[in-house]
């Protein structure tokens with residue numbers, strides 16, 4: 001069982017040198033399993049952390065359903081809080097036993113993309129590679145396991161200040177970094193009106209991020225009444241039910257002509273388009289959603305290309321400096337994401353957690369996976 005974090009816990013030996021760990025493995029579409037897999041070891045520049053808390057992302061649901069392909073046998077998950085267990089050669093400034101937060105995106109810090117400020121599009125040693133910075137639970141084993149091998153550890157281990165609990169920082173690894181980046185990439189300025197499409201975990205963090213960036217008015221859009229209520233608690237001034245209202249017309253009315261920034265946090269043609277239609281001329285559509293199939297830009301909403309409209313996309317920013325800054329926000333009371341952690345499950349019961357999270361049951365927003 002993997003349900004205790006007591007210091008005397010040991011990992012069973014299953015042979016001469018091989019040690020195993022419990023991990024959530026992608027087996028096939030609609031099938032994940034908790035299995036014994038080899039415990040990872042740190043190579044040069046790497047670190048092993050013993051997980052103390054993780055969670056499940058909407059993107060993990062896409063993987064489970066086979067909508068985002070990963071190789072069978074991969075350990076999934078990409079949000080990690082833990083304790084350093086082993087440091088590979090060349091990793092300096094850390095001690096075994098340090099508590100660390102590791103972002104969902106692990107840039108190398110050395111390639112052309114990283115050194116040009118596009119860490120999430122990290123090019124594996126050279127060049128640029130779209131989505132290349134997303135490794136955990138995508139191209140290498142991920143965080144829904146007792147241990148995690150962290151690549152480029154020097155760039156990615158963010159020490160957790162002693163006064164912060166795991167629950168206060170785990171959501172910074174992905175949803176907060178992503179949601180806030182929606183407002184940052186959209187260039188939200190003091191006094192702006194911002195509309196956020198989708199008030200799931202990502203959209204709620206975009207709402208919080210818009211306020212952090214100085215928005216005067218934040219409008220949250222979601223058909224789910226419970227999520228609209230949460231949106232108000234997390235900082236939305238006005239909420240709109242898109243199943244009952246023409247959102248673009250309503251936003252234009254409320255703002256006197258259109259939002260300065262629209263943030264898309266769902267990933268559909270309908271919300272992408274409604275975002276564009278909600279903008280004033282010269283406004284920015286900041287897109288966070290993951291789309292599938294064809295995505296079209298309607299020429300009228302885009303003012304035939306002459307409306308000075310900007311469309312920007314952002315993959316979750318990662319790396320230890322991003323994590324340090326986000327933890328500063330929590331430590332100094334600017335942000336509290338703990339209300340979004342609505343349920344807790346031990347790793348052994350992660351299947352139940354996926355079902356609850358995937359079906360949006362019982363007011364779930366994010367699920368804490370404990371060890």
Ligand SMILES: NC(=O)c1ccc[n+]([C@@H]2O[C@H](COP(=O)([O-])OP(=O)(O)OC[C@H]3O[C@@H](n4cnc5c(N)ncnc54)[C@H](O)[C@@H]3O)[C@@H](O)[C@H]2O)c1
Pocket residue numbers: 057058059062174178197198199200201202203221222223224227242265266267270271287288289290291314315316
């Ligand atoms: N850019 C990134 O780096 C990044 C990172 C993580 C997740 N994502 C993506 O962000 C998206 C949102 O993630 P999430 O975990 O918050 O998902 P979610 O499914 O929990 O939230 C989506 C919300 O949109 C609402 N919604 C449905 N129809 C709507 C409509 N017509 N108008 C407005 N809202 C509507 C739903 O009720 C739900 O609350 C997903 O596509 C996910 O894959 C992107």
Ligand SMILES: [Zn+2]
Pocket residue numbers: 057058059060078104174
């Ligand atoms: Zn994610």
Ligand SMILES: [Zn+2]
Pocket residue numbers: 107108109110111112113114115119121122123124125
């Ligand atoms: Zn890189």
